[in-house]
Amino acid sequence: MNTDRTFSDDDLTAFLDGEAGKTLADDIENALATDPKLTTRLENLTVPLDSLRHAFDAQLASAPPVPNLFATNQIALPQTIVGRKGFWPGLGVGLVAGVTGAASLLNAVQPTQKSDGWLDVVANYQMLYVPETLDPPRRSTPGGNDRTQGYAADLASLSDVIGTNIEDLYRVNGLTFHRAQLLGFRGKPLIQVAYSLPDGTPIAICIVPSDTAEKSPRAQVLQGMAASDWTTGSHGVLVIGGEDQGIVNDIAQTVMPLI
Numbered sequence: 001m002n003t004d005r006t007f008s009d010d011d012l013t014a015f016l017d018g019e020a021g022k023t024l025a026d027d028i029e030n031a032l033a034t035d036p037k038l039t040t041r042l043e044n045l046t047v048p049l050d051s052l053r054h055a056f057d058a059q060l061a062s063a064p065p066v067p068n069l070f071a072t073n074q075i076a077l078p079q080t081i082v083g084r085k086g087f088w089p090g091l092g093v094g095l096v097a098g099v100t101g102a103a104s105l106l107n108a109v110q111p112t113q114k115s116d117g118w119l120d121v122v123a124n125y126q127m128l129y130v131p132e133t134l135d136p137p138r139r140s141t142p143g144g145n146d147r148t149q150g151y152a153a154d155l156a157s158l159s160d161v162i163g164t165n166i167e168d169l170y171r172v173n174g175l176t177f178h179r180a181q182l183l184g185f186r187g188k189p190l191i192q193v194a195y196s197l198p199d200g201t202p203i204a205i206c207i208v209p210s211d212t213a214e215k216s217p218r219a220q221v222l223q224g225m226a227a228s229d230w231t232t233g234s235h236g237v238l239v240i241g242g243e244d245q246g247i248v249n250d251i252a253q254t255v256m257p258l259i
Contacts, residue, residue: 006031007038012045017117017186018212018236118185119229119238122192122206123222126240131200134178154180155193162191162207164235168258169193172251175203195241203241203248205255210236217252219245228252232259 007028014020015028031038151170158180159165170177175195183190188209195203214233221227226248227240237259239252 007041009041009045012042016042016045018119019117019210021211022213118190118208118236119222119227121185122190122204122238123225123227123240126202126204126225127223129194129202129204129241131196131202134194134196134202151177158182158191161189162235163209164207164232164259166191166193166207166259169205169255172205172258173254174198174247175251197242197247201242203239203251205251206238206240207259208236209234212236217249217256219249221245230256235259 011020011024012028015025020028028038032042152167155167155169159167161182166180169180172195175197178194178196180191180193183192185208191207193205195205197203210231211234212231215231217228217230219226219228222240224243225240226243226245227238228248228251229236229238230252231237237255239248239255241248
């Protein structure tokens, strides 16, 4: 079987990103067992992260914190955004400028594993976080009676973008909510909700659209951090941060009914 003619680069990239349909993924996995040329092609479609990581290390000391896109007096997302494939054109110019830096980082770093590419990219972004990266928790606005009102408004706007209701993610037991922001991966929206544990350890919950079949939470270690990921049938979800796998697993079980 000549895999060079059977699978296009787009097919193999979808496989690396964990976005290939079941039939395509099965065909590629079966071919990998007998065709070393296909393995070589897959390896050529990945970019080693070590050199990129060394380049980032030199800049960590002066790196600014990730901006809070939804802080008071900053531009908010519109309540209605165009469909997922065209979500970038529907955003205001100010918001696009605000997310360019973070989105560029996510798109520049490529996966090294043979599946679930977006998980590796997010892990490489999350590994840059330190407790000081996160802003102090949002306080209620003057005259406000409910400090959670602003949280829900931020998450309601992002719910429209990601295509699923995430408004309840501001109140995850055991976590302090800091912010939610819109990033992007390969032309798709990627929502990151940032929290901290009581000891200050950064934790993130990330969500992307995905047509991968529904899967239960899977515990793993990504870039030295405890992680748990699952798919709902319409979205992929990742909880990541710290080194305590038990804590991350508990957070995943708490978050599953909220998405």
